[in-house]
Amino acid sequence: MTQLRTIPREQNRQRSLPEPAKAHERVLFYEGDRIYLRPIELTDEHKLRQWVNDPDIWQYLMHRQPINAAREREFIEGQGRQPGEYVLGIVVRNGDRLIGSVGLHGAHPVNRSATLGVMIGDKAYHGKGFGTEAVRLMVRYGFEELNLNRIALHVFAHNFRAIGCYQKAGFVHEGCLRQALYRNGQFVDEYLFAILRKDWLAQRGLSDE
Numbered sequence: 786m787t788q789l790r791t792i793p794r795e796q797n798r799q800r801s802l803p804e805p806a807k808a809h810e811r812v813l814f815y816e817g818d819r820i821y822l823r824p825i826e827l828t829d830e831h832k833l834r835q836w837v838n839d840p841d842i843w844q845y846l847m848h849r850q851p852i853n854a855a856r857e858r859e860f861i862e863g864q865g866r867q868p869g870e871y872v873l874g875i876v877v878r879n880g881d882r883l884i885g886s887v888g889l890h891g892a893h894p895v896n897r898s899a900t901l902g903v904m905i906g907d908k909a910y911h912g913k914g915f916g917t918e919a920v921r922l923m924v925r926y927g928f929e930e931l932n933l934n935r936i937a938l939h940v941f942a943h944n945f946r947a948i949g950c951y952q953k954a955g956f957v958h959e960g961c962l963r964q965a966l967y968r969n970g971q972f973v974d975e976y977l978f979a980i981l982r983k984d985w986l987a988q989r990g991l992s993d994e
């Protein structure tokens with residue numbers, strides 16, 4: 786007679802239960818097609834610190850000094866406390882993988898303007914449209930939720946991928962600050978781009994009236 790093997794109850798229960806979700810997983814704040822935006826948590830600190838210290842990344846960002854763990858933690862802990870500052874993690878829906886961050890800074894209640902910053906820190910995700918989607922999503926958040934009228938950004942003139950991304954997201958070139966930045970042993974130009982609420986609405990066939 787064949788003996789039936791039974792699975793001990795405790796083992797059986799463990800097998801049928803899904804892996805417990807980590808505290809920061811599946812927190813969805815603002816939804817896009819391939820990505821969503823969520824708050825940045827202290828558990829993201831190491832990833833963020835690796836990215837902002839990566840020469841391939843920081844060469845295009847405004848900071849020059851190395852960012853240590855204490856400073857990165859301070860930045861994360863400050864999120865949600867400073868008025869006018871909105872920084873969110875960019876997560877690829879497929880696999881819930883954090884790949885970067887996007888933010889609106891210095892949102893002004895009277896001028897209704899803010900400055901956008903974005904970083905796809907995981908280089909495997911560069912040039913695949915995720916940056917453009919993140920920028921579009923943050924712009925929509927700025928106009929639809931924060932009631933902004935203008936979103937501007939600054940970019941190095943030689944950051945062609947970023948410029949391509951911003952133009953696809955509807956930003957227009959407003960000016961050039963000649964030799965405004967010193968990078969890699971030389972002065973480089975800085976471009977100013979912006980998108981106005983009326984342009985953004987017009988791109989959707991809408992108007993404020």
Ligand SMILES: CC(C)(COP(=O)(O)OP(=O)(O)OC[C@H]1O[C@@H](n2cnc3c(N)ncnc32)[C@H](O)[C@@H]1OP(=O)(O)O)[C@@H](O)C(=O)NCCC(=O)NCCS
Nearest residue numbers: 845904905911912913914915916917940945946947949950
């Ligand atoms: C800038 C950044 C956010 C762009 O995001 P991304 O996902 O890599 O870019 P996307 O794929 O959405 O769009 C890039 C566009 O620029 C184009 N592009 C890339 N290299 C280019 C070049 N050398 N010349 C012209 N266009 C270029 C791409 O072809 C693409 O347009 P397409 O889809 O029509 O082909 C991301 O690369 C990044 O975080 N880089 C490092 C940090 C950084 O530069 N941050 C911005 C600081 S202002």
